[in-house]
Amino acid sequence: MNIMSPPPRKLGRIHVPAVTLAHGGGGKAMKDLIDDVFVSAFATDTPRALEDQARFDLAALAAHGDRLAFTTDSFVVDPLFFPGGDIGKLAVFGTVNDLAVGGAKPLYLSCAVVIEEGLKIEELRRVAQSMAAAARRAGVTIVTGDTKVVQRGACDKLFITTTGVGVIPAGVELAIGGIRPGDGILVNGLLGDHGAAILAARGDLALETEIESDCAPLHGLIDAVLKAAPATRTIRDATRGGIATVLNEMAEASGVAIEIDEAATPLREEVRGFCEILGLDPLYLANEGKIVLAVPPAEIQAALAAMRAHPLGACAMLVGHAHAGEQGRVTIQTAFGGKRIVDMLVGEQLPRIC
Amino acid sequence: MNIMSPPPRKLGRIHVPAVTLAHGGGGKAMKDLIDDVFVSAFATDTPRALEDQARFDLAALAAHGDRLAFTTDSFVVDPLFFPGGDIGKLAVFGTVNDLAVGGAKPLYLSCAVVIEEGLKIEELRRVAQSMAAAARRAGVTIVTGDTKVVQRGACDKLFITTTGVGVIPAGVELAIGGIRPGDGILVNGLLGDHGAAILAARGDLALETEIESDCAPLHGLIDAVLKAAPATRTIRDATRGGIATVLNEMAEASGVAIEIDEAATPLREEVRGFCEILGLDPLYLANEGKIVLAVPPAEIQAALAAMRAHPLGACAMLVGHAHAGEQGRVTIQTAFGGKRIVDMLVGEQLPRIC
Numbered sequence: 001m002n003i004m005s006p007p008p009r010k011l012g013r014i015h016v017p018a019v020t021l022a023h024g025g026g027g028k029a030m031k032d033l034i035d036d037v038f039v040s041a042f043a044t045d046t047p048r049a050l051e052d053q054a055r056f057d058l059a060a061l062a063a064h065g066d067r068l069a070f071t072t073d074s075f076v077v078d079p080l081f082f083p084g085g086d087i088g089k090l091a092v093f094g095t096v097n098d099l100a101v102g103g104a105k106p107l108y109l110s111c112a113v114v115i116e117e118g119l120k121i122e123e124l125r126r127v128a129q130s131m132a133a134a135a136r137r138a139g140v141t142i143v144t145g146d147t148k149v150v151q152r153g154a155c156d157k158l159f160i161t162t163t164g165v166g167v168i169p170a171g172v173e174l175a176i177g178g179i180r181p182g183d184g185i186l187v188n189g190l191l192g193d194h195g196a197a198i199l200a201a202r203g204d205l206a207l208e209t210e211i212e213s214d215c216a217p218l219h220g221l222i223d224a225v226l227k228a229a230p231a232t233r234t235i236r237d238a239t240r241g242g243i244a245t246v247l248n249e250m251a252e253a254s255g256v257a258i259e260i261d262e263a264a265t266p267l268r269e270e271v272r273g274f275c276e277i278l279g280l281d282p283l284y285l286a287n288e289g290k291i292v293l294a295v296p297p298a299e300i301q302a303a304l305a306a307m308r309a310h311p312l313g314a315c316a317m318l319v320g321h322a323h324a325g326e327q328g329r330v331t332i333q334t335a336f337g338g339k340r341i342v343d344m345l346v347g348e349q350l351p352r353i354c
Numbered sequence: 355m356n357i358m359s360p361p362p363r364k365l366g367r368i369h370v371p372a373v374t375l376a377h378g379g380g381g382k383a384m385k386d387l388i389d390d391v392f393v394s395a396f397a398t399d400t401p402r403a404l405e406d407q408a409r410f411d412l413a414a415l416a417a418h419g420d421r422l423a424f425t426t427d428s429f430v431v432d433p434l435f436f437p438g439g440d441i442g443k444l445a446v447f448g449t450v451n452d453l454a455v456g457g458a459k460p461l462y463l464s465c466a467v468v469i470e471e472g473l474k475i476e477e478l479r480r481v482a483q484s485m486a487a488a489a490r491r492a493g494v495t496i497v498t499g500d501t502k503v504v505q506r507g508a509c510d511k512l513f514i515t516t517t518g519v520g521v522i523p524a525g526v527e528l529a530i531g532g533i534r535p536g537d538g539i540l541v542n543g544l545l546g547d548h549g550a551a552i553l554a555a556r557g558d559l560a561l562e563t564e565i566e567s568d569c570a571p572l573h574g575l576i577d578a579v580l581k582a583a584p585a586t587r588t589i590r591d592a593t594r595g596g597i598a599t600v601l602n603e604m605a606e607a608s609g610v611a612i613e614i615d616e617a618a619t620p621l622r623e624e625v626r627g628f629c630e631i632l633g634l635d636p637l638y639l640a641n642e643g644k645i646v647l648a649v650p651p652a653e654i655q656a657a658l659a660a661m662r663a664h665p666l667g668a669c670a671m672l673v674g675h676a677h678a679g680e681q682g683r684v685t686i687q688t689a690f691g692g693k694r695i696v697d698m699l700v701g702e703q704l705p706r707i708c
Contacts, residue, residue: 021701021705022700022701024705025594025595025699025701025704025705026593026594026595026599026640026699027595027599027638027698027699027700027701028698028699028700029700029701031698052425052452052456053423053424053425053452053453053455053456053458054423054424054425055421055422055423055424055456055522056421056422056424057420057421057422058412058415058416058419058420058421058422058521059416059420061412061422062412062413062416065412066411066412066413067409067410067411067412068409068410068411068412068415068422068519069407069408069409070407070408070409070410070462070464070497070498070519071406071407071408071464071498072464072465072466072498072499072500072515072517073466073500074466074467074468074500074502074515075502076468076502076504076508076509078508098406098407099407101407102406102407102409104407108424110424110425110426110517111426112426112427112428112515112517113428114428114430114468114509114513143424144424144425144426145426146426146427146428146515148428148429148430148706149705150430150510150705150706151705151706153507153510154430154432154509154510154706155430155468155508155509155510155513156504156507156508156509159468159509159513161426161428161466161500161515161517163426163464163466163515163517165422165424165519167412168409239380240379240380241379241380241381245380245381284381286380344381344382344385345379345380345381345382346376346381346382346383347375347376347379347381347383350379351375351378351379351503351504351505352502352504352505352508
């Protein structure tokens with residue numbers, strides 16, 4: 001036997017129903033948990049096993065573009081499973097989208113989990129399999145990870161932190177400070193589904209809805225937009241804090257005012273009703289598959305057409321414009337003909353939405 | 355005013371004593387928390403503010419080597435502050451070391467925090483400042499991050515996930531499967547300090563000790579060793595699970611047996627006593643500033659000399675050798691002349707040690 005090649009990996013199996021503190025000790029139980037739950041789910045996607053440290057050839061990365069993009073997010077959503085998704089899918093697509101909105105091609109993810117003692121192995125397995133399926137769909141590989149277990153009561157079931165690496169093609173220059181008066185403000189579809197779905201799934205509202213999270217990987221859609229409208233100024237995903245927060249960040253960073261038109265803001269009838277009952281403003285509801293774009297006037301129609309031709313942009317709309325009004329001010333033209341300020345959210349609308 | 359350049363950043367200030375759910379909402383309160391606590395701590399280190407997505411020139415990365423290294427770790431240590439360190443220092447040095455043991459030059463870190471509602475802003479500030487100081491000492495930059503807040507009881511005070519990017523110089527080839535019979539097994543100093551310090555700091559043992567965590571950045575030491583002993587087979591940091599776990603992983607991956615000598619294993623007298631009282635085996639105690647190296651016979655002395663010339667390797671020792679015995683078997687020659695098997699830890703010795 002060639003001692004340079006490691007012996008074939010014996011995958012450990014777990015025969016207990018729930019995670020115990022032993023699974024976080026760094027020893028054999030942890031290795032078995034990682035092998036059984038994570039390696040077996042992720043390894044179908046990739047020839048490489050999960051490594052302590054992943055390594056990539058820099059020359060191969062440079063074939064995709066000239067800049068490395070790097071972004072991280074922790075996911076603490078409650079409940080773990082909800083209509084349209086689960087924490088694993090969210091953790092993969094969330095970071096894929098954070099890469100994509102900067103114009104990067106998403107390539108590799110790391111995955112660090114903090115598990116509460118007592119979490120059912122079966123639930124953890126479902127989450128890992130969902131992550132694997134999401135990574136396949138998004139064309140990224142989960143290459144490295146970490147597992148910690150904390151005692152009962154020291155965390156709520158499961159938190160996942162994903163960090164992503166991607167490459168930005170030469171010539172792609174998206175910058176939140178680049179919006180100019182006259183630019184169109186576009187969204188790729190119906191707003192607020194994720195926030196409404198999570199809130200309904202918590203079950204303490206006794207509201208029955210059919211609303212599903214819009215959780216989806218947006219790099220394909222963004223690719224299509226950037227091909228059709230290469231002068232696009234900036235793209236942001238409207239997650240926590242909704243499009244209201246993104247619009248405020250855009251207006252502030254670019255020193256412009258932004259006005260949107262309520263009548264042009266795409267909203268599902270159920271979400272509108274849901275918000276009315278609960279007194280919520282749908283502009284602040286979280287999305288997990290929606291982007292806000294600022295596009296110069298000459299390319300607005302091309303960007304809209306490209307989005308509408310993509311399955312994740314069928315309901316794309318031009319919702320407003322940047323203008324040379326008070327810097328950082330966002331307003332909405334209401335359906336009744338009035339106008340009101342859309343401020344940055346000061347407090348918290350919905351905790352643990354992602 | 356040039357509308358292409360964003361207006362000067364107004365740093366928000368926080369006037370409440372503790373973190374609230376509003377600080378995790380994605381809105382103004384969160385921005386103020388991030389500005390006040392994290393940006394103000396990290397920004398002294400770096401001309402760039404913390405970005406949603408950090409970007410690096412691939413050509414500049416390639417000046418350091420030919421492969422990108424990528425690694426992640428969550429830190430859930432309890433208590434947050436302990437003799438010799440805190441969760442922030444640990445989170446920076448832990449990921450710096452995970453990069454360094456693969457031979458990479460550590461460059462950039464991301465930092466994702468999950469905060470329990472009610473954590474004192476002052477404690478968070480201390481942690482952020484400790485991270486900034488640790489990053490300065492290790493020569494890395496914290497370039498991007500994420501903040502989540504969960505309700506009281508949904509996590510224990512603070513968890514931090516750091517993910518690191520580094521570059522491996524051309525020609526550096528460390529692989530855990532590369533150990534051959536005859537190779538020396540070296541460590542850079544006294545074992546078990548971190549585990550003993552944390553356990554004592556929990557205060558439920560009523561043991562008074564002077565032991566401090568050995569938490570330190572090891573890339574400088576590793577650099578020195580690789581210069582002196584370029585044929586070094588592999589390096590691992592002996593964190594959770596101690597050197598016993600690392601030795602088992604090395605023996606298994608390389609298909610060799612490893613025998614260490616108890617008399618040559620460097621241990622602080624207080625740690626030895628501490629372990630005797632508690633019935634712990636110091637070989638399984640966590641370290642945060644210790645590496646285990648496998649070095650071919652011709653370079654053992656050079657590696658030892660290089661470590662001993664470095665402040666973090668003054669107590670370096672040759673603790674044992676690989677041999678052609680039963681594959682994957684680790685044994686220890688005890689001080690009394692006997693021999694016993696050093697197995698992989700099956701359960702959990704100490705939860706939340708890192």
